[in-house]
Amino acid sequence: MAQLTADRRVLRADLHGDRIRAASGSMVAFEGDIDFKSAGMGAGGGMRAALKRAVAGESLSLMDCTGHGRAYLAKDAMDVLVVDLAGDTLTAESQHVLAHTDGLRLDVQFAGLRGMTSGQGLATTTVTGQGQVALVSEGPIMALEVAPGQDLVVDPDAYVGCRGQLQMGLVSGVSWKSLVGEGTGEPFSLRFSGHGLVLVQSAER
Amino acid sequence: MQTWNPATLPADDNVNPHVFCVALSGEWFMAKGAMLAYYGDVRFEAVTAYSSVASWVAARFSSPVYVQDWVVAAGHGKVLLGDRGFDLNAYDLDDGNLTIKANNLLAFDQRLELKQSIVPGFVTLLGTGKFIASSNGPVIFVEPPFRADPDALLGWADCPSPSVHHDTEWMSASMAGMLQGAMGRASGEERQYDFTGQGTVLLQSSEIAREDPAVLRLIESQTQLLTTSQAGTLGQRLVARAQQQQH
Amino acid sequence: MPFETVNSKVVRARVSPQAPVLARRGAMLGYSGRVGFRPVRGQGGGMAGFLGAAVSGETNPMMATEGQGEVLYGYRGLHVTVLELDGSAPLVCEADRLLAHDAGLQTSVQFLGSGGVRAAVGGAMTGQGLFTTNVHGRGAVALLSHGGAFPLQVAGTSIGVDPQAYVGHVGQLQVDVAARMGLRDAVGRGSGEAFQLRISGSGTVYVQASEQKF
Structure with a gap:
């Protein structure tokens, strides 16, 4: 079972033949045999995903990390926090999502009130299911x-x-x-x- | 995950190195943009607007250059302050004075008095009370005699205002011309603030300069010292500089 | 110990006539004592070193700190990591990562990667610094990084590092620049092409938690 561990500004992702998803461009180093491949928006395929991609822009572009080893993930030297979810939902601004384990479902939403007024980008991400999600913050x-x-x-x-x-x-x-x-x-x-x-x-x- | 609520948040203390919690009961002066979040019944009013209902405000905040960057927070609650993820520190003055970089001052209680320093970009706090300031990395305290790079200088307490020191060796190497190309741009080492006497100097790691709107107002107000023809010459030089930097 | 860590972003150096310090220009935060600063050329390797620097673009404006006193160094709020070199292997890093070092240490410019690799990467590494600086000798070095540098030990294996997150390395290590399909998504946002550094052998690699250069 893939394990996410926060170490101040770096997230250690230990992979045992399984998969995690991480923000594109967030890999700073890795040990072992790990493949990185674009996973698009993390919102499934089809028209619905394409529409969301258009709305969300680059705010949540993800990559699949698969294999055996340890990947070091980070974003602009921001602090990392790992949140454990047990079937409940976390809502986060998309640019703060660094990585998540395979069992979680990500959904990019029209942000409603906040998104419409802030000009900060329209993408809010909801994360649901059982697993770990890593957030970055200043x-x-x-x-x-x-x-x-x-x-x-x-x-x-x-x-x-x-x-x-x-x-x-x-x-x-x-x-x-x-x-x-x-x-x-x-x-x-x-x-x-x-x-x-x-x-x-x-x-x- | 550690969680906080109004009862568990500290009163007038740091939540973590980067966030300070003010237990508001009355009034505080706060820099615009410093508030991250709050619980309770809190109102924010421009200092200028608040001074019309509370006459003491004008006596405490006597800097026309900085007044528009500040508000009065009034009411009851817990207010969380932060600044660019910098380190935050509280300073207690006991009938004292401390001069600090205006950009790094986030809040001060209404017992303190703020005045503009002679040194551009700095303000002086006087009296007895608490204020909150940010620094890039933890604050370093040193004692005079000490020479500080202007970009790393956060403030000073008790000692006399600094004078400007120019490094002789640096200047002569520069004047010798052997490195004229490389030396065209000042790097900071040729000029320092020289502190002498008794007191404490506060330093931070030098930061990438942030535009301080008050500096423009300050310099503009000082152009009144110029004669009409001098003002014209300055205007031409500024236009030339702006054009040069466009290319 | 010529460099004392004051906090994560500032070091203090005790300078004496026997122990001058070379530092990046603009890195002096303050000092006490009788200390003078003198601009010097970036690379300490004489004419050859200077030519190398001119060719590579690795010109790093440095200054000598001389006299007797204590000097604080830091740069734009970047994190500082102090390394003690025992002389057994040079430190390899990009020149602008050098905040300060013992003046007794020698620096030289090295071209990272051989012809084959160079042909493979073409001009795409421009701005990323295929040229690096070697720091030789015994003494202390203070390195700059965005957010702090963390060490990764390599012992007979190889690791992959994002070139933008690479800070430097010490030891018997071989660095290869490799383009890799799919890695486009993993490294180098906006760089258009994806490269990674494959580092193998035995030694320590320093990596920062950010893709930001400064």
Whole structure:
């Protein structure tokens, strides 16, 4: 069973004749006998996948890594976090997905509210199933709890992903606009309510 | 995975080396863009707008060059601050003063007073209170006598303002012309800030310069020192430079 | 120990008349004591070395730090790795990875790969530096990397490395540049062609967690 291990800014992927998927261009070194092959969008084939590819652009181009050995994966010296999924769903901004094990299903979605307003790219990725997914972030990721009566407001540039039963709304208004200034940053912030975890990085993109 | 909520987040302390959590109860000054996320009931108002309802604001924030890059955060909650993934540190002043690179100052509590430093790109904080600043890598503290590269200088406390030192050997090697081609561009070693006296100098690894909008405002305000003909000459030189850099 | 690690991005060097230091220009963060800086040519190998540098484009503006005192070196917030060379094998790296080293160490330019390989890769490695710098002798070297360099041990086997993530190596190692079908997806985003370095023999290879050059 392929195993993903985070070591600060590098992800070690140990392969035992099986397969993982990783962001294209993320291999920095490997030991053993490993093949790397383009896997396209990670959204299956056919028209649906083609449409998603058009929407998502280059934001989540994946490659298959197969064979025996250890691959070292990394992206722009960003911190790596491995999340274990046990049948539940993780939502992440596509550019933060570094790799995932074979048992998981990736789906690229129209991001709805956030994607439409942020100009950050329209691709949000949902990861579902049993296995491991590795995320990259500027500085370590903080997992912030959201519960009823305990809403969280996040700068869209610092938002990485979320997990749980969450609703996301936009906060604009005078207060937020004065915070980000004219012409810089996002004119909106994200307000999360419900029950779950929001993943936040320590830098603006 | 370690998780955080408003109760478990630290109060006025680092969450990790790159994120600081302010336990807001009242008002803080914050640089635009420094806020990553918050819990609670928090409002952000431009410093200029807030000063019309709270007259003390103008007395605390006395730098017209920087005022538009700052807001007042008011209310109750936990506010998380970050800056480019840099290291963040809190500094406690006890009836003291510390001068810091304006780009690296993220927040300060409303008891402190901010003034523009004589050294361009730096601001001085005075009084008793806490402020948060970022650095590229951990901060290095050294004592005078010390000479610092301007790009690596983060700030200084207690000691007199620095003077500029030019390296004699470097200048003479440069003037000798044997390396004129290679020496055409300044690399920084020929010029340092010279600190003397008692105090502490703060350094960081030099960073790729980030455009500081306040520097433009600062220099523009200083062109009032020029006569009309001098201002015209400066204008021509700037136009020539801009044209040269386009090619 | 001429280089003391201050933190992940800064080193401190004790400079004395017996132990001057060569460093990349623009890397001095600050100093105390009676210390002077003098610009020097990038390669220490005399005329041949300089010619090599001119041909290869591996010109690396360096400076000598002389006198008596303590100097801090760092560069643009990049991570710094200090290596102690015992003289048994040179350090091979790209010249612009050199933050600072003992002035007693010798540097020379080497063309990485032989004619056959060169023909195979054509001009495609341009900008990636087929020419490398060899650092010979006993002493300390401070290397720059984006995000830190991690060591990979090679012992009688071979490993593959993304050229953009390659920092340097020490030991009895053979480096081959190989184009490989399919690798286009694995390495060198936007480079149009895919290459990997196949490194075999025995020694240590230093790799950074990023494809960014600086």
